[in-house]
Amino acid sequence: QVQLVESGGGLVQAGGSLTLSCAASGNTGSANTIGWYRQAPGKQRELVASISNSGNTNVADSVKGRFTISRDNAKNTVHLQMNSLKPEDTAVYYCRFAYPWSSQTYWGQGTQVSVSS
Numbered sequence: 001q002v003q004l005v006e007s008g009g010g011l012v013q014a015g016g017s018l019t020l021s022c023a024a025s026g027n028t029g030s031a032n033t034i035g036w037y038r039q040a041p042g043k044q045r046e047l048v049a050s051i052s053n054s055g056n057t058n059v060a061d062s063v064k065g066r067f068t069i070s071r072d073n074a075k076n077t078v079h080l081q082m083n084s085l086k087p088e089d090t091a092v093y094y095c096r097f098a099y100p101w102s103s104q105t106y107w108g109q110g111t112q113v114s115v116s117s
Contacts, residue, residue, distance in 0.1 A: 002026045002106040004095045008080075009111035016115070017083045022095035022108060024076040033098045034071065034078040038091035038113070048093065051078060052100075063089075085115045 008020035022034060035050025035058070049059040049069040057069055066085075071078040082089065095108035 002028055002097050004097055004106055004108035006093075006095050006108040006111045009093060009113050011114045011116065012085055014085060014087055014115055014117050016085050017081070018085065018113060019082065020080040020093055020095075020111060020113075022078045022080075024078075024097050024106075028076050028097070029099060031100050032076075033100065034076075035096050035098075036069070036078070036080045036093055037096055038089075038093045039110075040088075040091040043091075045094065049080060050096075082113070085113075087115045087117045089113060090115050 003025045005023045008018060012018055031053055033050050033052045036048040037045050038048050039045040047060055048063055049067055051057045051069045051071050053073055066083050068081045092110040093113050094110045097106040
């Protein structure tokens with residue numbers, strides 16, 4: 001089992017910044033990928049950015065240049081720095097943990113990010 005604790009999120013004006021953090025604990029293993037997904041009302045959940053323990057990243061085109069994902073492997077914690085936020089970034093953001101060798105995934109409870117215009 002893997003436990004995910006998310007923090008950050010909130011309400012910010014357009015152009016502002018927020019940082020989301022996700023701390024993984026439990027049976028995290030030595031290789032894993034932790035990412036952030038988001039789901040806006042009436043839309044499908046989509047990848048925002050992910051990062052593996054080796055530092056490989058995958059960032060959605062819609063947030064490239066504005067969002068940066070990083071991780072502290074010693075703490076199994078991933079940070080998503082979100083700058084130049086837009087109203088269309090408003091969504092519930094979920095942390096996801098995955099092993100490279102398994103289809104098993106774990107999700108956080110989600111944190112609301114709201115960007116006002």
